[in-house]
Amino acid sequence: MKKFLTKYAAVAVIGAMGLSGSALAAEPVNVKFAAGPTGTTWYAYAGALRGELLQRLPEGSTVDIQGTPMAIANTKLLAAKRADIGMIFPPVAAWAQQPFGPFERKIENIRGLVGGLDQYYQRITVQTDSEIQSIAEIKEKKLPVRIGTGPQGSLNEYIAKLILEANGLSYEDIESYGGSIGKSNLSILQDQFGDKKLDMIIGITTAGHPNTAQLSITPGQRFLSLSEEASAYLEKFGFVRATMPANMFEDQEQTVEGVGFSTSLYATETMSDEDAYAITKAVMEGREALQRSFGSMKGWTAEGSAEPANLAAPLHPGAQKYYSEIGLLK
Numbered sequence: 001m002k003k004f005l006t007k008y009a010a011v012a013v014i015g016a017m018g019l020s021g022s023a024l025a026a027e028p029v030n031v032k033f034a035a036g037p038t039g040t041t042w043y044a045y046a047g048a049l050r051g052e053l054l055q056r057l058p059e060g061s062t063v064d065i066q067g068t069p070m071a072i073a074n075t076k077l078l079a080a081k082r083a084d085i086g087m088i089f090p091p092v093a094a095w096a097q098q099p100f101g102p103f104e105r106k107i108e109n110i111r112g113l114v115g116g117l118d119q120y121y122q123r124i125t126v127q128t129d130s131e132i133q134s135i136a137e138i139k140e141k142k143l144p145v146r147i148g149t150g151p152q153g154s155l156n157e158y159i160a161k162l163i164l165e166a167n168g169l170s171y172e173d174i175e176s177y178g179g180s181i182g183k184s185n186l187s188i189l190q191d192q193f194g195d196k197k198l199d200m201i202i203g204i205t206t207a208g209h210p211n212t213a214q215l216s217i218t219p220g221q222r223f224l225s226l227s228e229e230a231s232a233y234l235e236k237f238g239f240v241r242a243t244m245p246a247n248m249f250e251d252q253e254q255t256v257e258g259v260g261f262s263t264s265l266y267a268t269e270t271m272s273d274e275d276a277y278a279i280t281k282a283v284m285e286g287r288e289a290l291q292r293s294f295g296s297m298k299g300w301t302a303e304g305s306a307e308p309a310n311l312a313a314p315l316h317p318g319a320q321k322y323y324s325e326i327g328l329l330k
Contacts, residue, residue, distance in 0.1 A: 095238065122159060124200065163202055196219070
């Protein structure tokens, strides 16, 4: 199966020579921002990004945050022009252009603005006293495991499906063993895990993720690594190898091996060059303030913001104009 990110490296930077060298975006910028569910890291990101944008965009600008099921839904909202900017994971942006997985048709109107805002990792957690040591054991022992994932259409849910597939399992297999798959928002999963109505949660997390951090305190959780074979399987879908450092969460003494990806900011290709330039510039100028607010953004660099692997989609000409001005692109 072909890899999904590499074919976009050559097209991630597209020409913007027609842009004027004069000051851009003198008029107010008014955008609908596809974020994530309330109470999630992405919704918090969106609030902080909105603050930085309104501080730097022309007077009268507006940023309307939309609560969404995250990356897959955000991609579809941008494609349908029901949002102007949105956060998406690069693997999802790549899937949309194939099309693959949750996308039934090609989506080719997504353009990158700022990549590599943070670092996400796969998250497979069980109760601290659970006897389960790996996903592979579920198939080997036909364990009746009650698994929680994110809502339908979220990357939390889709990565759960892929992780199970990487171990030769399907949702139907889990149910045939007497287990179950619950697709709910993180607050519901947190309550169910705390009440021991779930044995395992599969999804994604960042450093300091409030939901993951809370489960580390009550009722306590243990993280499972992916096998070498499972990680290799997920790489075929645009994920990259990543190691969750030890002590990222309370009582997490071991590193966790697996895959990861970043959060990136995108726009539609129909956004004006002036608006795309102004938004990119405002976000980048607020980068250090955002990093102070979110430990998960500690590794975000200026260079990474324009890195093709952190976008997996062509740069918007307005964004390219900004990155060229600050010397990141030629």
